[in-house]
Amino acid sequence: MRRLAILALLAWAGLSHPALAPASAVGLPSEMLRDPAQEERARSIGRELRCLVCQNQSIEDSEADLARDLRRIVRERIAAGESDRAVLDYVHDRYGDFVLLRPPFSLATALLWGMPVLALGGGGLALLLLRRRQGARPEPAPLTPEERARLAALEDDPAR
Amino acid sequence: MPMTSRRMLMLAPLGLAVAGGAGFYAMLRGMGTGSYDPRGVPSVLVGRAPPPFVLPPVEAAGLPGFAAAELGGLPAPMLVNFWASWCVPCIIEHPQLMRLAREGVAVWGVNYKDKPQDAAQFLTRHGNPFQRLGADRPGRVAIDWGVYGVPETYLLDRKGIVRWRWPGPVTPEVLEQDIRPLLRRHA
Numbered sequence: 001m002r003r004l005a006i007l008a009l010l011a012w013a014g015l016s017h018p019a020l021a022p023a024s025a026v027g028l029p030s031e032m033l034r035d036p037a038q039e040e041r042a043r044s045i046g047r048e049l050r051c052l053v054c055q056n057q058s059i060e061d062s063e064a065d066l067a068r069d070l071r072r073i074v075r076e077r078i079a080a081g082e083s084d085r086a087v088l089d090y091v092h093d094r095y096g097d098f099v100l101l102r103p104p105f106s107l108a109t110a111l112l113w114g115m116p117v118l119a120l121g122g123g124g125l126a127l128l129l130l131r132r133r134q135g136a137r138p139e140p141a142p143l144t145p146e147e148r149a150r151l152a153a154l155e156d157d158p159a160r
Numbered sequence: 161m162p163m164t165s166r167r168m169l170m171l172a173p174l175g176l177a178v179a180g181g182a183g184f185y186a187m188l189r190g191m192g193t194g195s196y197d198p199r200g201v202p203s204v205l206v207g208r209a210p211p212p213f214v215l216p217p218v219e220a221a222g223l224p225g226f227a228a229a230e231l232g233g234l235p236a237p238m239l240v241n242f243w244a245s246w247c248v249p250c251i252i253e254h255p256q257l258m259r260l261a262r263e264g265v266a267v268w269g270v271n272y273k274d275k276p277q278d279a280a281q282f283l284t285r286h287g288n289p290f291q292r293l294g295a296d297r298p299g300r301v302a303i304d305w306g307v308y309g310v311p312e313t314y315l316l317d318r319k320g321i322v323r324w325r326w327p328g329p330v331t332p333e334v335l336e337q338d339i340r341p342l343l344r345r346h347a
Contacts, residue, residue: 052201052308052309055199065299066299066308066309069299069303073303093204094204094303094304094305094306095306096201096204096306098202099201
């Protein structure tokens with residue numbers, strides 16, 4: 001049950017895609033990296049990480065103390081020459097899937113990621129069934145002997 | 161299409177709604193009893209030993225600090241509690257920690273982003289449940305543990321493996337319903 005609930009929450013969180021978040025509310029010059037390219041990398045990593053205090057913001061957008069600490073950690077590790085993947089893994093190792101605004105595909109998140117396919121497939125199937133039902137008209141019943149006799153009479157004497 | 165499967169198809173949305181309703185009901189009930197918290201961040205540390213660290217003592221508190229290597233190897237399971245003097249829920253949970261300490265449970269504290277004199281004053285005013293008290297002024301050890309707010313309490317078994325984590329204050333209910341059974345199970 002708990003897992004399902006987490007999934008539901010993740011699904012809800014998935015709606016707020018990091019790219020749609022407003023421009024960084026934080027970013028004091030004192031906490032930025034000197035190298036603009038490194039700072040840009042730090043920001044894009046930060047936008048992937050959930051602030052665990054406010055939970056619907058990334059650490060780049062949050063004023064929370066913990067978010068600031070995590071921003072600092074991201075920048076320290078980038079300055080130390082780590083790859084983006086390694087920095088993300090560092091935070092992921094400590095806070096689990098919950099900290100990632102884009103959760104990885106796993107058994108627990110399969111339903112979350114599979115939902116669009118499931119919904120589309122289900123809808124398509126329903127449409128297909130509906131069309132097949134409309135397409136398959138019932139076979140007309142065979143003619144009764146009286147009808148056949150009448151038809152034969154009509155064919156014999158079209159003038160009548 | 162045969163009548164039976166058509167009727168089943170008509171019942172499918174109803175079944176889906178019932179299943180959804182049951183799911184949401186269980187979630188709400190869990191939120192009521194505290195067994196499910198939608199804002200709760202599951203701890204990745206459960207089932208693992210805490211990462212290495214060395215915490216200096218809190219000056220003026222008169223208690224030794226501690227390191228990761230000292231966790232475990234105790235005769236009974238223990239608690240590690242992250243707290244701060246500026247944290248209001250920490251005052252709420254304090255009587256429960258005092259009670260456990262009086263009963264002989266080892267409670268080790270990590271003082272999170274606090275001024276040493278404030279921490280010492282807090283313990284003088286409310287009592288000291290801690291056998292050891294480490295100072296984490298930068299808050300980095302807390303991040304290594306996956307702490308996302310104070311208070312947070314961890315239960316470690318005799319081998320020093322984290323068995324349980326509680327974010328938020330240890331209320332009397334948490335003490336009776338969670339901590340006591342866990343202390344018995346890992347005794």
